[in-house]
Amino acid sequence: MSLRKLHTPQAFQRPEGFTWDTAPEALSEWTERPLAAEADDPNTISIYGVIGEDIWSGEGFTAKRMAGALRSIGKNAVTVNINSPGGDMFEGMAIYNLLREHKAAVTVKVIGIAASxxxxxxxxxxxxxxxxxxxxxxxxxxxxxxxxxxDFTDATDVFETFDSSMAAVYAERTGLTPKAVMAMMDGPARSSDGTYMTAAEAIEKRFADSTFEPSAATAQASSPFPADILARRRTNVALAKAGMGRKERYETLSVIAGLHGAGADESASELTASMLELARAMRS
Structure with a gap:
């Protein structure tokens, strides 16, 4: 890196039996944001989905994908556009390390949400x-x-160490103490929601440096997207909040999509309403 001294996190081993998922509240925040447009600049990398390989949805941005993109860019400056609810924390740290080690300047633009x-x-x-x-x-x-x-004991130790390492990354950049950062990561009453920051709040706390005016490409990200995609996203969030795991959610959505495509006459909004009702029943 040419401009900043960034924290070097320690290496971690995944706990046996670990499965990543996206925090439901972050997934909900991302779901309601429009699809982002791809950039034409060859030195721009777009991260517009969950972090990590997701065989259930066919989506996901991985460290392998980032490494390939950086190899193509070479020693040139790179821009990374982000609109992601997060995902696999191990993949996220690996991607951070790849960008940290890039030999030219890295500009990150948060277009929608950068969570987790x-x-x-x-x-x-x-x-x-x-x-x-x-x-x-x-x-x-x-x-x-x-x-x-x-396995659970080992996982607890790994999660505690990983949280400390993430806090060190945030603290190194912002100048906040690790204790203050850990309190933000805990969130109100130690809930799973953590801390959400607007652009102004992120800049004030030095998680970010400035705002930017959208280009013609990023301006397209504010346009509406198809109702069927919105329905799928909202249903995914509802099922996640009801406690259904990532694999089960995508299997359920795939079955419903198949039934809908096979001749069901429900509209996307009606399909969403029926699935939301199912999710409410699961929570009760």
Whole structure:
């Protein structure tokens, strides 16, 4: 990196049986934001989905994808556009390291939301810019572990160490103390929501440097997107809030999409309403 001294996080090993997921509140915030437009600039990398490989949805931005993009860009300056609810914290840290080690300047532009693992990636920017109405969110590591008590004990140790490392990344950039950052990651009453920051708040706390005016390409990101995509996103959020895991959510959505495509006459809004009703029933 040419402009900033960034924290070098320690390496971590995934706990046995660990499965990542996106925090429901961050997923909800991202869901209601329009689809972002791809940039034409070959030195721009767009992160517009969840962080990590997601075989269930066919989406996801991985460290492997970032490494390939940076190889193509070479030693040139790079711009990274982010509109992501986060996802796999291990992949997020790996992507942060790749950008931290890039030999030219890195500019990060938060177009919609940079939450969870995506906010860690944003910290790798020499310059971090927030778009109009954009949001940044930080919280503790989020995921699920399946196994015996020893697996859970090991996972607790890893999560605590990982949270400390994330706090060190935020603290190094902002100048806040690790204790203050950890309090922000805990959020109100130690909830899972963490802390959401508007562009002005992120700049005030030095998580970001400035705002930016959208270009013609990013301005397209404010245009509406198809109702069927919105319906799928909202249903995914409702099922996540009801406690359904990522794999089960996508399997359920795939079945419903197949039934809908096979001749069902429900509109996207009616489909969403029926699934929301199902999610409410699951929570009760």
């Amino acid at each position: 693992a995506a906010s860690i990636i944003a910290m790798a920017g020499d310059t971090v810019q927030m778009g109009t109405g954009s949001v940044m969110m930080i919280h503790n590591g989020w995921g699920m572990v399946v196994g015996n008590r020893h």
